[in-house]
Amino acid sequence: KQEVTQIPAALSVPEGENLVLNCSFTDSAIYNLQWFRQDPGKGLTSLLLIQSSQREQTSGRLNASLDKSSGRSTLYIAASQPGDSATYLCAVNQGGKLIFGQGTELSVKP
């Protein structure tokens, strides 16, 4: 059974810091991996999608990597801003369904 774990559960950093969020999964037979952002009480916003054949994807200040063999993905956020404060979720796609981690709650202090 696929299990997805995100570490840390919460993170507080000063504005301007670079940071890394971690996601690990137990079964490497995935179709893709997606990173999302969720603001309180809202839906999920897609940040980056990495297909199983890819190693990384970049969008602006965000960079996500995928290592299927070790069951790991990281989301790198450069020069963090207070507007980046949210919960970040990773999800692996297996057979058309997304299996989510519990999320990392990020707080960026001005």
Next chain:
Amino acid sequence: KAGVTQTPRYLIKTRGQQVTLSCSPISGHRSVSWYQQTPGQGLQFLFEYFSETQRNKGNFPGRFSGRQFSNSRSEMNVSTLELGDSALYLCASNGGTGEAFFGQGTRLTVV
């Protein structure tokens, strides 16, 4: 291009009642999935529909059901509501690239 639209945004129901939630996917997307989000269990997969057929189902009781119409709009129904069904219900649409796009969710409170 309009995003995924879920209605209503908020619902309050009494135990034992039933409820129907609606989801309109992004135009051209034929796959619609539903997820339940609670503080204790996180995000859990309910089911996926593609071209009006249920393609995947999660581990939820039969009280949870869904359907998809020919225009790809989907509805989710929960019968005999329990207090534990209080959650944020999220719908996602997928256009075949594998990228899921989510709506804003329906917040269901069962009292």
